[in-house]
Amino acid sequence: MSDVPFDTEDQAAASRARQTNDPDPEVGGIAVDRLRSIIERVERLEEERKALGSDIKDIFAEAKNAGFDIAVVKQVLRLRKKEPAEIEEQETLLDLYRRALGM
Numbered sequence: 001m002s003d004v005p006f007d008t009e010d011q012a013a014a015s016r017a018r019q020t021n022d023p024d025p026e027v028g029g030i031a032v033d034r035l036r037s038i039i040e041r042v043e044r045l046e047e048e049r050k051a052l053g054s055d056i057k058d059i060f061a062e063a064k065n066a067g068f069d070i071a072v073v074k075q076v077l078r079l080r081k082k083e084p085a086e087i088e089e090q091e092t093l094l095d096l097y098r099r100a101l102g103m
Contacts, residue, residue: 012043 064070079087 060070060073063073082090
């Protein structure tokens, strides 16, 4: 089974139309409306995630065109997510390892 719920918008619309025409609100003990709501919310979020991923890719392209090193930009982003104590600990270990290797 694919991670993508539907290949096209037409398939999704056709599926929703079939679901809307189904009068049975509960099938096999499953609350159909609740399940449909959950599935549709996840689908919307997946669409948003895809759009955000595209936006982020565009921003990295802009940064690269401006002359920034993308690997370093991504490293800065990772560091900004960490606590200062965690960063200090990692830098201390990195320094220790470098000295141990004569770097």
